[in-house]
Amino acid sequence: MSDETRPKTQITDLAGRNVAANVRRIREAHGWSTYDLARKLKEAGRPISPSAVAKVEREERRVDAGDLVALSVVLNVNPSALLLPRDDSPTTIVDLMPGKHTDGGEVRMTASRLWEWADGEVQLFSAPKAEDDFQAQREFIQNARPPRRGLREMEALLRQYRLKDEEGHTDGPSVD
Known part of the structure; x- marks a missing residue:
């Protein structure tokens, strides 16, 4: 199939639309053209042509995980700054x-x-029942956070539940 007959990609998901808008916004805030951004991406080891950068910004090209990281590094923002509204x-x-x-x-x-x-x-979703909330939060920390951060966050979670127990709230498990 030639390029002329290939249907244009149109990004319809929220994250893709956010990436498009945020790449353009941040690139322009730096005062860079699409050529400047493409050159910086190439220098960083993730070549994306100026026309491909323009397609990203027009919501006509998907950004894979490697592109997202490279764009984040070159634009000097965290990936969330590109993915989210x-x-x-x-x-x-x-x-x-x-x-x-x-x-x-x-x-x-x-x-x-x-x-x-x-x-x-x-965590994105809370537990449906309050008594399951501690377990859900513990699992979130265990699965979503690196061990050192997770340990600090687990300690904070335990302190939070201990304070609830001391205040007479019984909607969570005992942590003693």
């Missing part, structure tokens, strides 16, 4: 994915919660 308002609702979560619910949340999740501060 610029908004972190607690009142803005974000549809993270078009489908359903495994529990059947919508995959939507406030922009503020989305940033907290992306920064590794909270």
Whole structure:
């Protein structure tokens, strides 16, 4: 199939649209052209042509994980700054994915919660029952955080539940 007959890629997912807008915004904030960004990516060892950079910004080219890391490094931002909307308002609702979560619910949340999740501060979904919340938070820390950070965060989680117990709340497990 020639390039002339190949249908154009059109990015429709939230993350892809965010990457497109954020790459353009940050590139322009640096005062760089698409040629400048492409040159810097090539120098960094991840060549992406100027036309491919323009396609990313027009939502006509997908960015894979390696591209995302390279763009983040060259633009000097964390990957979340490219993946997420610029908004972190607690009142803005974000549809993270078009489908359903495994529990059947919508995959939507406030922009503020989305940033907290992306920064590794909270799990995306809370446990449905309060008594399961400690276990869910423990599993999140164990699976999503590196061991050293996880240990510090687990200690903080235990302190939080210990304080609840001392205040007479019985909605969580005993940590003694």
